[in-house]
Amino acid sequence: MSRFLPSRAAALTQLAAFLPKAGAHYANERNADRGPMGHDNVSLLSPAVRHRLITEAEIAAAVLDRFAFSTSEKFIQEVCWRTYWKGWLELRPRVWADYQSTLREQIARVSDGAGLDRPFRKRWQAAVDGNTGIACFDAWVEELRTTGYLHNHTRMWFASIWIFTLNLPWALGADFFYRHLLDGDPASNTLSWRWVAGLQTRGKHYLARAENIQKYTGNRYWPKGELNEDAAPLPPDDIPAAGRISELPLPKSGLRTALWLHEDDLCAESWPDLDGLDIVAIGGDVTPDARSWLPVSAAVIDWTDAALTDGLQRAGAHFGRPATRVRPSERHRWLEDHGIQQVVTAYATVGPVADAVKALERELTTRGIALVRVRRDWDTAFWPHASKGFFQLRERIRPVLGELGIP
Numbered sequence: 396m397s398r399f400l401p402s403r404a405a406a407l408t409q410l411a412a413f414l415p416k417a418g419a420h421y422a423n424e425r426n427a428d429r430g431p432m433g434h435d436n437v438s439l440l441s442p443a444v445r446h447r448l449i450t451e452a453e454i455a456a457a458v459l460d461r462f463a464f465s466t467s468e469k470f471i472q473e474v475c476w477r478t479y480w481k482g483w484l485e486l487r488p489r490v491w492a493d494y495q496s497t498l499r500e501q502i503a504r505v506s507d508g509a510g511l512d513r514p515f516r517k518r519w520q521a522a523v524d525g526n527t528g529i530a531c532f533d534a535w536v537e538e539l540r541t542t543g544y545l546h547n548h549t550r551m552w553f554a555s556i557w558i559f560t561l562n563l564p565w566a567l568g569a570d571f572f573y574r575h576l577l578d579g580d581p582a583s584n585t586l587s588w589r590w591v592a593g594l595q596t597r598g599k600h601y602l603a604r605a606e607n608i609q610k611y612t613g614n615r616y617w618p619k620g621e622l623n624e625d626a627a628p629l630p631p632d633d634i635p636a637a638g639r640i641s642e643l644p645l646p647k648s649g650l651r652t653a654l655w656l657h658e659d660d661l662c663a664e665s666w667p668d669l670d671g672l673d674i675v676a677i678g679g680d681v682t683p684d685a686r687s688w689l690p691v692s693a694a695v696i697d698w699t700d701a702a703l704t705d706g707l708q709r710a711g712a713h714f715g716r717p718a719t720r721v722r723p724s725e726r727h728r729w730l731e732d733h734g735i736q737q738v739v740t741a742y743a744t745v746g747p748v749a750d751a752v753k754a755l756e757r758e759l760t761t762r763g764i765a766l767v768r769v770r771r772d773w774d775t776a777f778w779p780h781a782s783k784g785f786f787q788l789r790e791r792i793r794p795v796l797g798e799l800g801i802p
């Protein structure tokens with residue numbers, strides 16, 4: 396059975412089970428990859444937190460309820476890496492747009508009929524099929540395809556081998572991850588791949604080394620002589636200056652309001668700014684197949700669908716209103732049936748979910764219905780500190796947690 400169940404109840408159980416290890420144990424042990432069935436030194440919470448079946452604030456509060464900040468700092472910092480990457484990309488959406496256009500070109504090179512570049516296509520195919528002959532890499536492909544998860548250290552080794560040993564474009568590697576990871580996230584994924592490549596921190600790349608893999612896989616793998624351990628970083632690209640985090644208008648009271656769930660935040664019970672609204676219905680939809688022009692794994696699609704069902708059930712029970720999945724072709728009817736005048740949704744970060752929300756907004760506008768986005772205090776408080784390197788945000792973790800009322 397999968398260890399990643401698509402429900403809030405399962406995420407809370409997982410957090411409770413991991414909590415005793417979130418202090419010194421995590422700080423000391425987190426870098427080891429003990430194999431597909433052995434990931435008990437890390438929380439395995441990423442699919443849930445990426446879809447906000449559970450929130451970063453809840454995780455931080457639970458951890459700090461149990462441990463002093465100094466003991467759990469490493470774990471809290473890791474949770475904040477997600478926040479940092481999201482904030483960084485929010486401040487520079489063009490990096491996502493540039494990645495998408497590069498990816499489109501690279502996908503054309505490996506697509507059926509791309510006869511011109513057959514050797515390249517074969518190398519890419521061998522990598523995504525786990526047929527490279529590098530035992531650890533091929534096993535990680537199998538683990539990713541079957542479980543939808545890889546340990547963080549393994550993701551780093553994997554990306555490094557993809558880019559520097561197999562000489563494949565980082566964009567296609569990021570796409571392969573994004574199509575298979577249950578926690579697939581535009582910011583954490585794209586920017587981590589860029590970081591490994593040396594594009595994110597100029598001139599600093601991550602080189603996977605055989606000794607390091609041997610040590611942290613407990614001798615399961617030792618790809619001695621198989622890896623390019625001397626590669627130079629990829630040539631730098633143009634990183635735009637950081638923009639600003641937009642201010643959001645508040646939802647209006649006195650209007651028949653619907654809540655709209657999507658896969659960036661499936662916990663409507665704790666969305667901000669809903670007090671006093673006349674909530675008459677809850678709807679939602681997910682679009683995991685929009686992650687790529689290539690096929691997205693069935694596991695990702697099924698998991699995301701089930702997570703939406705869980706989110707709708709909880710929201711329906713919490714607000715005491717009908718809650719249904721609403722496909723694009725059913726939207727008109729749903730809006731009419733409930734006499735909806737305003738739709739409130741969680742702020743979606745740069746990527747395909749934000750694009751789907753924009754499409755919904757355009758449709759609502761033609762019907763004279765406003766779409767209002769609400770952003771969690773966690774994001775509003777942290778994102779402005781993501782304009783530079785992670786160090787800048789890391790220094791703000793304690794004060795910001797204080798501002799958020801997390802002691």
Ligand SMILES: Cc1cc2nc3c(=O)[nH]c(=O)nc-3n(C[C@H](O)[C@H](O)[C@H](O)COP(=O)(O)OP(=O)(O)OC[C@H]3O[C@@H](n4cnc5c(N)ncnc54)[C@H](O)[C@@H]3O)c2cc1C
Nearest residue numbers: 437438439440441473474477547550578579580583584587
């Ligand atoms: C090349 C590459 C691609 C990645 N792609 C994704 C992705 O698509 N989606 C995704 O959620 N994470 C991604 N990560 C980050 C990280 O690997 C996963 O979040 C982490 O492995 C999840 O496992 P866990 O929940 O057991 O983590 P834990 O070690 O238990 O960490 C706790 C939480 O902190 C956060 N976190 C931990 N490490 C990181 C990190 N390096 N960056 C961002 N957040 C972190 C996650 O929310 C995680 O659930 C990627 C990392 C690399 C190197």
